Amino acid sequence: DGGITQSPKYLFRKEGQNVTLSCEQNLNHDAMYWYRQDPGQGLRLIYYSQIVNDFQKGDIAEGYSVSREKKESFPLTVTSAQKNPTAFYLCASSSSSGSYEQYFGPGTRLTVT
């Protein structure tokens, strides 16, 4: 079955540590996205990538970094510079043609203490 996987589902880290969230898709989509969701809030775009080896900052990129070395993979690193990293992180992908609807992974809930 085609889809997006994110791992792990739950992640706990100590303050000051960098942490990398995994996102893999087998939908053959060119575009991939990372969003942050806080309780009771909508989605805020962190980074997006339209094609391999290229990515752009979204609305809240500070304290985050990404790479896009393979079409299938778009990992997100939450660095120690992110002031308030505890949140639910969602990865998504979309085709480069058609109506561009996004397909989402199940999310990773990151807790930093």
Place this chain on the structure above:
Amino acid sequence: GNSVTQMEGPVTLSEEAFLTINCTYTATGYPSLFWYVQYPGEGLQLLLKATKADDKGSNKGFEATYRKETTSFHLEKGSVQVSDSAVYFCALRGTGGFKTIFGAGTRLFVKA
């Protein structure tokens, strides 16, 4: 720039009641419009979409019509079930862009 405004929640209904969640948008040109649903602890799932004016998207008893004259894309369902309890997001993707703009989400509770 592009924006989406949807009604604040939570919306609480009894089973078999009629549902409307309002969504209006601001965009130039002819954006594509979407409704996504998020169940607790999960990612978003596409519920329905419409890509041009007067299109009606429908899925699982939910419907929404792309109204360019009122810049609206209201979500409706004739008879809700307890299993419809979730958060619903209205979204748009503008012409020529890769970014999708999401509304703040509307939480729906359906009581048995």
